[in-house]
Amino acid sequence: MTETASDNTTSVKSMDDIMALCKRRGFIYQASEIYGGVNGFWDYGPLGAQLKKNLRDAWWTDVVMKGCNGKLGPDGKPVSIVPLDSSIIQNPKVWEASGHVGGFNDPMVDCRETKSRYRADHILCMGVKGDDSGQIYAFIENDDKSFDGALKKLSKYKKADIAKDGVDICSFTDLGPDEIAITVGPDAKEVGTLTEPRAFNLMFKTVLGATGNAEDNGAYLRPETAQGIFINFKNVVDTTRVSVPFGIAQTGKAFRNEVTPRNFTFRSREFEQMEIEFFCHPDESKAWYTFWRDWRMAWWQELGLEGENLILREHDNDELAHYAKEGAGTADIEYMFPFTAPGYGELEGIADRTNFDLKQHAEHSKTKLDYFDNTRGELAKNGQPKGERYLPHVIEPSAGLDRGVLALLCEAYTPDENRPSGVFMKFHPRIAPIKAAVFPLVKKDGMPEIAEPLYNELRNRFGHLGTIEYDVKQSIGKRYARMDEAGCPFCFTIDSTTLEDQTVTVRHRDTLDQERIAIDKVGDFLAEKLGF
RNA sequence: GCGGGUGUAGCUCAAUGGUAGAGCGUCAGCCUUCCAAGCUGAAUGUUGACGGUUCGAGUCCGUUCACCCGCUCCA
Helix, strand or coil, X not given: CHHHHHXXXXXXXXXXXXXXXXXXXXXXXXXXHHHCCCCCCEEECHHHHHHHHHHHHHHHHHHHHCCHHHCECCCCCECCEEECCCCCECCCHHHHHHCCCHHHCCEEEEECCCCXXXXXXXXXXXXXXXXXXXXXXEEECCCHHHHHHXXXXXXXXXXXXXXXXXEEEEEHHHCCHHHHHCEECCCCCCECCECCCXXXXXXXXXXXXXXXXXXXXXXXXXXXXXXXXXCCHHHHHHHCXXXXXXXXXXXXEEECCCCCCECCCCECCEEEEEEEEEEECHHHHHHHHHHHHHHHHHXXXXXXXXXXXXXXXXXXXXXXXXXXXXXXXXXXXXXCCCCCCCCCEEEEEEEEEECHHHHHHHHHXXXXXXXXXXXXXXXXXXXXXXXXXXXCEEEEEEEEHHHHHHHHHHHHEEECCCCCCCEEECCCCCCCCEEEEEEECCCCCCHHHHHHHHHHHHHHXXXXXXXXXXXXXXXXXXXXXXXXXXXXXXXEEECHHHHHHCEEEEEECCCXXXXXXXXXXXXXXXXXXXXX
């Protein structure tokens, strides 16, 4: 579908071109490239590292420090969020409680026809007793209906009425590839639609201790940052002065051993998440879900992902995750990447996780995770509420940082035949890795002597936000072209007029317009453009 | 995991089984007064990796790794 889309739609950008620019300009490299690379991992170069930091910082500032940029919650009060930085490796029981180990540690069998997935050790197979010729019929263990179905199909196949005790039964896991090829799956009509058993645990395993072994000292790299928040819920409630509703936020690496890493950094095995777990009273979860869904969408739009490339999509009931019960909301913020067009790829998911996670951890850890809310409950004689004890519900806006960076790169990539570079990166100034460049028009007549102090001034004032570039080499056009590909929004050029009236040229990346401003106003100009 | 395709300098690509090259970019110097100008010079490759055939392999064969496309997968 991608092929036809790029062939027929001129508006779809070329992913190959974007990847080439990322390499050429130092945004993203293949990990371990000089050793031939390693599937599913990527390194961020100088510009990419700063771009990624700027996006992470924007999220941290807007979400955590400013509490949704000061937008009031559905309760009419400021949104309360506290930060957290939990460990990548946790007690393995965390992942049992969360459901990451149990259901997904065992070899699984897929049916290509019915699209069902079974645990391999839960499937049994039957054939006519003493007759090992012909097709094998699979059914689900301890499922009479499934057994009867298989027996019926076997009878039809053998053109004989076969009794319940007239069959040999063996485990599916004992079958070889040749036998699987002649096996008919549960509820399947065709033969050979079952896959061989495959382990589907996507968690990275590691060993604790220098002399440890995998059996006794095995541990997992976290497959998501969320659980680190849930298991610290009690700590945060006990040691800080938060009260429900409030959120805990963290950014950090997570690891999933994806079967097929694909599409540049979109699906990689090591990735960084930006997650909020927002705890609220069960009665208010719907209002908070709506609040977060809409505000997160608006946030991405503010960073430059405007227009039709970004959509908000509510999940259908049949694609709800294991933790989201029916009826509770789940929505994706999706971006139309060149490799998904005309479809979309997930950037952030907003899910009503109900009290699933806290309940699981309360049970597995045998720790009380109830929250005592002294603003609720009926009034006591003294007029104060008696309080209410409950397990908070959780709204989870979970964003992929690497995917965000990729979306920003794709969105920024703008071919333009009318400029020497042929392309420029239209980053929002707040996100741009290089904030500004200072250029003496030529390397003489005292221009460098004026440009250098300006460079130092801007670097001191804005260096914490990103790179300030200074370059005296080669023609001015070449320097502008380089800044176009790096996505630097503003270039300040010192020329002969500067020597006379202390003004500099501001060169705007997007419009190629030039204007003159006083050299001592450059800092304020940049501050305003960067939103400070 | 399955099927198809591709790997030569930072990028785009050449090279009949016979000396690994060009353009662009990069770097240095000169020049240059607003959009990759010009001149001079320089650096850059175990031809993805390993093995085989051959007097001789970028080229042929095998294996492997990585990337791209389609399935599969994405809790």
